[in-house]
Amino acid sequence: MTPNPVTYRGKTYKVKMYLYQLYDGSGAVVRIFDEGSSRSGKTFDTADFLYDICASSSVPLKIYCYRATLQDCKEKTLDDFRKKLQLRGVYDSDCMRGENILPEYRIKDSVIRFRGLDKMDVKEGHDCDIVYFNEMLDGVSRAQFDNITMRCTRMVIGDWNPKYTEHWAFHMEGAPDTIFTHTTYKDNPFCPAGVRRTIEGYEPTPENIAAGTADEWRWKVYGLGVRAAQEGLIFPDIDWIDEFPEDIERVVLGLDFGFTADPTACVRVGFRTPNHLYLQELIYQPIDDTSKLYTALSPHFTNGVSRCYADSADKYAKSPESMITAMRIKGLTVIPVRKYPGSVMDGITSMKGCKIHCVRSRNMQIEANSYVWETVNGIAINYPHDEFNHLWDAARYAVQSEFKDLIQIAA
Incomplete structure (x- = not known):
């Protein structure tokens, strides 16, 4: 009753x-x-x-x-x-x-x-x-x-x-x-029966596995209420900090474009030997206008930050005023990142060779706890799943363009 x-x-x-x-x-x-x-x-x-x-x-x-x-x-x-x-x-x-x-x-x-x-x-x-x-x-x-x-x-x-x-x-x-x-x-005696069935559908029982509803992480968190990390996290060991250190000499920006549904993500990236990366979310919102991008991006070219590495897959790259070109015309040093076969994994490998310190923010934590390796038939493959990666892609552009050699030297 x-x-x-x-x-x-x-x-x-x-x-x-x-x-x-x-x-x-x-x-x-x-x-x-x-x-x-x-x-x-x-x-x-x-x-x-x-x-x-x-x-x-x-x-x-x-x-x-x-x-x-x-x-x-x-x-x-x-x-x-x-x-x-x-x-x-x-x-x-x-x-x-x-x-x-x-x-x-x-x-x-x-x-x-x-x-x-x-x-x-x-x-x-x-x-x-x-x-x-x-x-x-x-x-x-x-x-x-x-x-x-x-x-x-x-x-x-x-x-x-x-x-x-x-x-x-x-x-x-x-x-x-x-x-x-x-x-x-x-x-909770008032939990609706339909919600209860959904939650219990996450439990990795043979029946739920066969039905395709089983999800061990969701069962642990939303069913059992116990602490759990997503399986297959690309960056599982992050040191969460409250502020970006002021004494890091070499700091650049990374920029990943998002125009409508996906956010434009900008990350401040600093490197300290031996092999310490510091990341801070600066921008996380869709931006499809060059003037709006400049307004959002330009304040972060301060405190010794003089350049930004951006996604070269610019939606407007073939137009008279691409995002990158527009920023350069307005005086910001925005450099398209060089992409090549294997560049994604090269950048991730470089980052995984470092101790990563992230300034705590809601979007950074969500992406950090959701960015996983791609799976095929339940088996992880050596490539990242293309979701929850906007901030990580932005950071990767900066790392592989600015700090890769330093990481290799220090390794």
């Missing part, structure tokens, strides 16, 4: 409420991180918890809910919050303010604000009682987390699907006043 959604409170709700009451008045800040599968009820539990403490509090509470982008925070975090309150019959549209700009929901004298980290400076934060990071593994740097939480006085909440095996958030496990919870879709 399915429980009543009005009165039901989930597993992680009970943990939060217990610790909130336990720590009340202690002066300490408790941190609760909900790690689990898809549809395990993590977000709904937090919505229930935030509503209940605001509704019962004798003092005004100030709460901030964050996600990587303001758009995602409005369309996903806020949407889940509203759905849960509607299921309980307590949602009041008159309590919602600024929904299309900077949303906030008021409960008695308390306020819950929904914000995107893309609209905040890394050093920015707000005084608050509780802070909640929804899908914390994506687009939340350690610097942002530290600066936001240092202004929080009562509780820090984070949740995620564990789709990586390495992340700075995992290092907090076992720290004082820090609790990690684990849930799966089986902990």
Whole structure:
């Protein structure tokens, strides 16, 4: 029998409420991180918890809910919050303010604000009682987390699907006043039957393998809620850093064109002997206009960066003003990369010969955890799959054009 959604409170709700009451008045800040599968009820539990403490509090509470982008925070975090309150019959549209700009929901004298980290400076934060990071593994740097939480006085909440095996958030496990919870879709009595079938279809059983739905990585992450890395990652051992070092003498740019569906990707690439590569995402958006490309690219020709290596497969190469030609006319040294049979693997081999340090960003992490070797009938072949490679192609252009010989010398 399915429980009543009005009165039901989930597993992680009970943990939060217990610790909130336990720590009340202690002066300490408790941190609760909900790690689990898809549809395990993590977000709904937090919505229930935030509503209940605001509704019962004798003092005004100030709460901030964050996600990587303001758009995602409005369309996903806020949407889940509203759905849960509607299921309980307590949602009041008159309590919602600024929904299309900077949303906030008021409960008695308390306020819950929904914000995107893309609209905040890394050093920015707000005084608050509780802070909640929804899908914390994506687009939340350690610097942002530290600066936001240092202004929080009562509780820090984070949740995620564990789709990586390495992340700075995992290092907090076992720290004082820090609790990690684990849930799966089986902990959520409201998980729709169709969604449950889809999730269970990922399990690598003989039946699912025969049906073509089996996916071990998806089963581990979205079914079992355990940390897992994609099989066959091209760059599996990345050191994630918060800032690009300022003391690297030789730095160039790499540029991969994207015009409509695919993004134009620009990466800052630095090299330090022996065999250390430093990468930072600078641009990641479709750009089909030369003026827009110049506006986006030109600010990055600073701090000693004097040249950029670009994809020679320029969509407009045969027109009077190709992308590369247009940048050169405008004064930017953009050089088409030399392509030859085997150049892709040469560039990847050079990069794999280095310790790669990436400045943490949402797009870089997604590509790093999704860029895999091509497979044929389930067998990996020595060639990269042509997806999730925009930033990596941009970086490869710079490495094989500028640093390949240095890497060979240092090897």
